[in-house]
Amino acid sequence: MVESYLGLFAVAFLAATLLPAYSEVLFAGLLAAGHDPLWLWAWATAGNTLGAAVNWMLGRYLLHFQHRRWFPFKPGTLGPAQRWFQRYGVWSLLLAWAPVVGDALTFIAGFMRVRFAVFLILTAAGKGIRYAMVLALVQGVGITL
Template identity: 70%
Template structure:
């Protein structure tokens, strides 16, 4: 169970301001035989809850935006703001994306997107990403381990 909670924690951190890569840990745990469905649940829930931290920062802590420690600088928010203005709340399905995904979740807080809608769309996008990773790993494993390559 410790491995699942470790994945949850890394996925949580990866969605916040801490640089972490939950996909690497997910692939490692898949390779060692952990249950793919449980790994998907722990990674998706952890990553979604980490995004809720960004949403809360956007919603409640904007008055700290000029502080050095504030996680999102104006230059990083620009592309995410344009994306959000163009596609609206549906852009949260892309919250998993590197570079602007975390900023999108912060912008959603700034835009005062209701938390249930935010969680639903963010969970759907992040869940799809982890499902693709699990599926690709399964295909990779099936192809390479069922051949005479190794």
């Protein structure tokens, strides 16, 4: 049972970093299998938020490597995210869960030197809302295994 929650944490963590993973599918599957909804929500939110913190640290400390071939973001990805961030400020971190641009937003937040506490609160709120929506959707549809 604990392995399920730790597995969800790990997949949610990876999904928030630069690696392709889809934690919502595992989240919905575990929910449908009868795992505790509150625990699933908490583990997924924590893992996804901490994964985003990795992006914040990369943005904070590794942007000077942006012209290297191995650098995880291409200018075409960073540009729109940076414009979005400059327009809406730290509040854009509430959208850190969004595909493609979300990872870039968390990276840009590090680059823009957003205070880590502010980053963590806003990112966790947005990601928590996303998992709450998945929870409501799965429970509303009534999927069971």
